[in-house]
Amino acid sequence: MARKTGSHSDITGPRVRAAAQRLIARHGYAAVSMRQIAAEVGVQAGALYLYTPDKQTLLYDLMRLHMDELLSALALLPEPADPREALQQFARFHIRFHLDRPEAVFIAYMELRNLEPENFAAIEALRRRYEDRLETILRLGAAEGCFVLPDAKLATLALIAMLTGVTGWFRPDGRLSGAEVEAIYADMALKAVSA
Amino acid sequence: MARKTGSHSDITGPRVRAAAQRLIARHGYAAVSMRQIAAEVGVQAGALYLYTPDKQTLLYDLMRLHMDELLSALALLPEPADPREALQQFARFHIRFHLDRPEAVFIAYMELRNLEPENFAAIEALRRRYEDRLETILRLGAAEGCFVLPDAKLATLALIAMLTGVTGWFRPDGRLSGAEVEAIYADMALKAVSA
Numbered sequence: 001m002a003r004k005t006g007s008h009s010d011i012t013g014p015r016v017r018a019a020a021q022r023l024i025a026r027h028g029y030a031a032v033s034m035r036q037i038a039a040e041v042g043v044q045a046g047a048l049y050l051y052t053p054d055k056q057t058l059l060y061d062l063m064r065l066h067m068d069e070l071l072s073a074l075a076l077l078p079e080p081a082d083p084r085e086a087l088q089q090f091a092r093f094h095i096r097f098h099l100d101r102p103e104a105v106f107i108a109y110m111e112l113r114n115l116e117p118e119n120f121a122a123i124e125a126l127r128r129r130y131e132d133r134l135e136t137i138l139r140l141g142a143a144e145g146c147f148v149l150p151d152a153k154l155a156t157l158a159l160i161a162m163l164t165g166v167t168g169w170f171r172p173d174g175r176l177s178g179a180e181v182e183a184i185y186a187d188m189a190l191k192a193v194s195a
Numbered sequence: 196m197a198r199k200t201g202s203h204s205d206i207t208g209p210r211v212r213a214a215a216q217r218l219i220a221r222h223g224y225a226a227v228s229m230r231q232i233a234a235e236v237g238v239q240a241g242a243l244y245l246y247t248p249d250k251q252t253l254l255y256d257l258m259r260l261h262m263d264e265l266l267s268a269l270a271l272l273p274e275p276a277d278p279r280e281a282l283q284q285f286a287r288f289h290i291r292f293h294l295d296r297p298e299a300v301f302i303a304y305m306e307l308r309n310l311e312p313e314n315f316a317a318i319e320a321l322r323r324r325y326e327d328r329l330e331t332i333l334r335l336g337a338a339e340g341c342f343v344l345p346d347a348k349l350a351t352l353a354l355i356a357m358l359t360g361v362t363g364w365f366r367p368d369g370r371l372s373g374a375e376v377e378a379i380y381a382d383m384a385l386k387a388v389s390a
Contacts, residue, residue: 028308031225110305113223150379151371157364158357158383165356176346184345188353192387 015041016051017065020058025103029059029114059111060119066104067126073097074133083141084190090134091186094163099178105167131156138193147193159189210236211246212260215253220298224254224309254306255314261299262321268292269328278336279385285329286381289358294373300362326351333388342388354384 019040023032034055038048052058077093080086098105115123135156141147149155163185170181214235218227229250233243247253272288275281293300310318330351336342344350358380365376 028223028225030223150382154371154376154379155383157360158380161360161363162353162357162387165352165360168356169352176349181349184349185353187345188350188387191389192357192383194386 013051013061016048016058017062021062021103021107024059024062024111025106029055029107029111056114056116056119059107059114060116060123062104063108063111063115063119063123064126066101066108067123067130069101070097070130071126074130083137083144084146084194086137087134087141087147087190087193088186090137091159091163091189092182094160095166095182095185096178098164098167099170102167105164109164131160134159141193146195148195149193155193159192162189162192208246208256211243211253212257216257216298216302219254219257219306220301224250224302224306251309251311251314254302255310255318257299258303258306258310258314258318259321261296261303262318262325264296265292265325266321269325278332278339279341279389281332282329282336282342282385282388283381285332286354286358286384287377289355290361290377290380291373293359293362294365297362300359304359326355329354336388341390343390344388350388354387357384357387 016037020032020037023036023040032055034048035045037055037058038045041048052061074093077089080089112120112123135152138147138149138152138155142149142152166181166185170178172178176184211232215227215232218231218235227250229243230240232250232253233240236243247256269288272284275284307315307318330347333342333344333347333350337344337347361376361380365373367373371379
């Protein structure tokens, strides 16, 4: 009997994740079923279960992949000796990376509460590694006297929240270009912690 | 015939909203049913529909009430003549107000996407009024020469995102008190826009 929709070999990781990401970003994790994800891929629901055990695993895969990409991209950033330059570079990088991936970013922030505890802990550990890079820049600048930090951890979280906020309102066809926004935010981030 | 659960007169706005807020904050709007909300109130599902037409109206009520409270509290804040003082006061107010209402804040940010267009527009208009107060302080400071703003709207959004970020990590039994966090953030906010 002929299959109505694609055969099992059509189910590749990237296609399944792309479909899951589209649907979860649009409707939210709780509202999306494995059946809908299968339909978006163009296969039967049963076939999807041959690829992934459940929806939680799909969500975790999306969020882990996002963090892996973020950390890989960060590792490629040069490390300027001047902490002020390093901070501005980090700020521009953070905004650019996040503006390029609105769906992944939306899921990374909105669906954290839907991760099971061990998955949550794994994602948090990756996030911590990312934050550590900024905290190291801030501590170095404080040691050199160009930054003043009552609390390095708080300053790290404050700056990351400020920079990530751009994803909440930026539109590519808006009043300011991504590059202009990056420059203005990098400058505010620098001033916020400067001596 | 005796009712198993509370009579209709038990359904008051505050009780329904409190139940809806608890459940939506914990599980998300999409995952919570009117039946579950009725059970949390302690009434039958049918009785809940006598009080509110649907779940969307309940979500909108929660978010509108949150914004009304925010704007009412803001209206009670004194308006210092010195823009630097006004900015620090706004920053402390914003953090304190949001830390006091974790569930309402969580819903206000997480469930915006689940508002129907006209409800979304109404909430956005209230948000805009709130942001305008900060933008006015920033523009005043720029006119007086104590702030430097490449873009007043961007600075407004950047500072609000930074301040709101506290709700993502603050714990009442954590390393720093709310007052300490407020003071550190108010200082960073001031520096971020200062000349």
